[in-house]
Amino acid sequence: ILVVLGDRYEIFSAVSAAMIANIPIVHLHGGETTEGAFDESIRHSITKMSHLHFTATDEYRDRVIQLGEHPNRVFNVGGLGIDNIKKLELLTKEEFEESINFKLNKKNILITFHPVTLENATAQEQFQTLLDVVNELEETNIIFTKANSDTDGRIINSMIDEYVSQYKDKSVVFTSLGQLRYLSALQYVDAVVGNSSSGLIEAPSFNIGTINVGDRQKGRIMADSVISCSGDRVSVNKGFEKLYSEKFQTKLKQVENPYGGGGASKKIKTLLKEISLLNILKKQFYDLNKEIK
Template structure:
């Protein structure tokens, strides 16, 4: 059995226990950063079959061509105004606090609308996701021309959204893993992604609307992020193929 993205942690979600169980059951482990490589080695007690190859998602992005900004905006009816891309999922280990978290996000979004269009991807089906879904619908009803609610971009169009956004805001793994490849800063909120390796484009804040607004205002003058992506390696997919072809540990 082969496992990808091993050694990762997301302490605000319940994924960890399943992720580690898969790691323990696998023979080959592909990790997306040096930090995760060390975690897998510690977890299984051996370096045999553990390979740090970088993120295969980034390899795919590197080989993709995105639609133009004009076509993207036309497709999703996004006006010619700088926009912030927002992706918020519920925290599944601290579920009782999600209503409070939603209130803080709403207050922050209410203020951000004064300077930006908001492109918001709707939350997943995790427990309490409906709290955030209903909150975004309320915001849209109050500011119909300033908010775009997107049920599902699909990967290619989501990458385009990251490319053309001013910055990313939320608690999605896409902010942690992919955003640096698009030279974007990320305001990462809460604990959902706690434990993951960070590139220097990631700024962590609590679910506090004043802190969120402060960090956004701090980031805006920086423009594009010019640093490296912690998760990127050249030709990750080909590395995986070569390792599997040559592996003799079964």
């Protein structure tokens, strides 16, 4: 079998090849929506080529079934990203600072901003607005992780490099922090800022805020810790004002992650051992309005 996660075009190529080669495909994190990115179409296409589905919430499970997949082949196991939080021994503050060769400040934010592939505003416009806003924050250090390989990703990365070269005293950039350093960072920052899915899936488990900019993640289930704003300056400013408000900071302490509390990988392993792959390649479209025959 081929097990794949998510909605990237690199995965789409592998899944297409596996389907033609009659290799059973297991899809993780299907049924989600991201209206502002072309990942939306890729994700649902992978769902239709797959034979078993493990989703992150019941709502996403329902959506996979709505796409015609039989309920007996669709399982809600929770978000896989939560497993890493539970299993990894995260770095202490001192260890983390040493690992990135950068001292944290009174306030700290982690920014990950990917191209907005289906929005009218360009990635450059939205990201410049974000940079202008965060540059005015006082006593705040910024950790950047670079954009993915989507269209305009290079433009964003160039803007990050230029900003960090100008403000070395309060900012640092990494192509990728890796799992351990990234999740460790979430212990010590006030918020994940930008449009990465990690701000929706992993960040709530740390009871920190997320400022979700633009429509890239529009349609995904969001915890109460997520502040969504459009890409304009006024909206982003209001997002930071809300983040540091006493009311919101109090609210963060009670936030529950809608993607569960971990254990997804173990559930998937158990189910894959139990499910027979005999004749699994043949699928009948499951019509919501009729009983399957």
